[in-house]
Amino acid sequence: xxxxxxxxxxxxxxxxxxxxxxxxxxxxxxxxxxxxxxxxxxxxxxxxxxxxxxxxxxxxxxxxxxxxxxxxxxxxxxxxxxxxxxxxxxxxxxxxxxxxxxxxxxxxxxxxxxx
Amino acid sequence: xxxxxxxxxxxxxxxxxxxxxxxxxxxxxxxxxxxxxxxxxxxxxxxxxxxxxxxxxxxxxxxxxxxxxxxxxxxxxxxxxxxxxxxxxxxxxxxxxxxxxxxxxxxxxxxxxxx
Numbered sequence: 001x002x003x004x005x006x007x008x009x010x011x012x013x014x015x016x017x018x019x020x021x022x023x024x025x026x027x028x029x030x031x032x033x034x035x036x037x038x039x040x041x042x043x044x045x046x047x048x049x050x051x052x053x054x055x056x057x058x059x060x061x062x063x064x065x066x067x068x069x070x071x072x073x074x075x076x077x078x079x080x081x082x083x084x085x086x087x088x089x090x091x092x093x094x095x096x097x098x099x100x101x102x103x104x105x106x107x108x109x110x111x112x113x114x115x
Numbered sequence: 116x117x118x119x120x121x122x123x124x125x126x127x128x129x130x131x132x133x134x135x136x137x138x139x140x141x142x143x144x145x146x147x148x149x150x151x152x153x154x155x156x157x158x159x160x161x162x163x164x165x166x167x168x169x170x171x172x173x174x175x176x177x178x179x180x181x182x183x184x185x186x187x188x189x190x191x192x193x194x195x196x197x198x199x200x201x202x203x204x205x206x207x208x209x210x211x212x213x214x215x216x217x218x219x220x221x222x223x224x225x226x227x228x229x230x
Contacts, residue, residue: 042223043208043223108157
């Protein structure tokens, strides 16, 4: 049951360039989307989120875009830095019937930023 | 910066044994979660906990699993009789309030190995 899909298992980008990580979802009831970053031997770290009522949210070098009609979101990192090298997880949540917002994750995309 | 902590970092146990994984959520957070990640697979939701009771649980969270907040700081996950397929990274997470419930902060994880 892949409600959240990250179709690219890996992405390699040159330092200073833009990294674009993509995520697709199938459940139109999702109302909140998040990106997490994960380094080896650490837990996922919250990066940025977006509500379904918005189409863009920006935080420093990170911008998330949401296209509800296409059920697609993307994370842009610009400029990319070597320290951004990590696995990036897309996650979605839906608020219904008292649900406390359990997160449904994609499989992740491993980003490598080369100096 | 406040963080979620988990102990132990690695637990090895024999099939059929009981294990307790421990977590200390961020002190002012009210919502607590357990997730797991089997090697090579997605991070999967197990259970959410609020106001000393389970809010939501997944199909994975069967009768072999239980959670408890034994005091004001700890949050535990117990597996009564471990199976080989329980081998995974177990992540604890917490969030501050309902309105920001989706922004969950994760601990570093406990690697459970069942032999």
